[in-house]
Amino acid sequence: MQNNKKVGILLANLGTPEAPTAPAVKRFLGEFLHDKRVVDLTRWVWCPVLHGIILPIRSPKVAKLYQSIWMDDGSPLLVYSKRQQEKLANALSLPVELGMTYGEPSLNTGVQALLAQGVERIIVLPLYPQYSATTTAAVFDGLAKVCKTMPVVPELVFINHYHDHPGYIKALADKVRSSWQQNGQGEKLVCSYHGIPKRYADNGDIYPQHCIQTTELLRQELGLEADQIMMTYQSQFGKEEWLQPYTDKTLASLPEQGVRRVDIISPAFSVDCLETLEELKVENRHIFEQAGGTDFHYVECLNDSDLHIEMMKALIEANQ
Incomplete structure (x- = not known):
């Protein structure tokens, strides 16, 4: 009707x-x-x-x-x-x-x-x-x-x-490909999601499952192997344990594992904001480069893209 x-x-x-x-x-x-x-x-x-x-x-x-x-x-x-x-x-x-x-x-x-x-x-x-x-x-x-x-x-x-809508995954992949065309493809694509306390997930919040599904669908859309993409969590607050792995600690550890060129995207954010433009693009770049990384490319949020x-x-x- x-x-x-x-x-x-x-x-x-x-x-x-x-x-x-x-x-x-x-x-x-x-x-x-x-x-x-x-x-x-x-x-x-x-x-x-x-x-x-x-x-x-x-x-x-x-x-x-x-x-x-x-x-x-x-x-x-x-x-x-x-x-x-x-x-x-x-x-x-x-x-x-x-x-x-x-x-x-x-x-x-x-x-x-x-x-x-x-x-x-x-x-x-x-x-x-x-x-x-x-x-x-x-x-x-x-x-x-x-x-x-x-x-x-x-x-x-x-x-x-x-999180699993085909149009959303397609839009994310388009942003990544545009970055690759402009800057070249890094050795790892890091999908950094805003974190939540681990206790919340233990008590039933389905957020981490959705993050995992988004990352896997993006991997498939981009045709990446499993070792070419990874997911992390950012923006921890306080002393309580949050979802892991943490973005900052991961980026600090990648160069010693031989990974010196990364692309990073934050699929949980629909628009660029403090957590992406300052925390990811500036702070985490510094962490990665201080640890020995050479190429760090932040992939902007979907924002008002077509x-x-x-x-x-x-x-x-x-x-x-």
């Missing part, structure tokens, strides 16, 4: 500070690290540590890192997300809005903008290819909070992963 309700799209991502300043970063990190999906520690234990130690110390340091990647139009994550929004709206001829789990534009801002355009059915696309309770489920929680006081809740369609928009369009149409 055909659905005649007006459809709109909500692209959801994690979010970004409004400015590369310590106060703005502190507000953003405070909201982000307060979410129990992100840090599940008991509040009376976590909150004093967060507000008394972590935010005062980390905010100025992180602000300096943001300053090093900030674009003329703002935070890279928001700049690329807006480009995705515009291109997807043109491709679909449907209303498309952005909503961030933390910061602005918020999930509520995005939903209200769609409702103001007469949308009755919202297709929610969290831009996390691999499902994780720390990211995808946090979007769902945020939407539930937005809808909690609504007299009429719009019809919602929630897409909770696309193949990425085509994949999003196909994903939306399949759920329309």
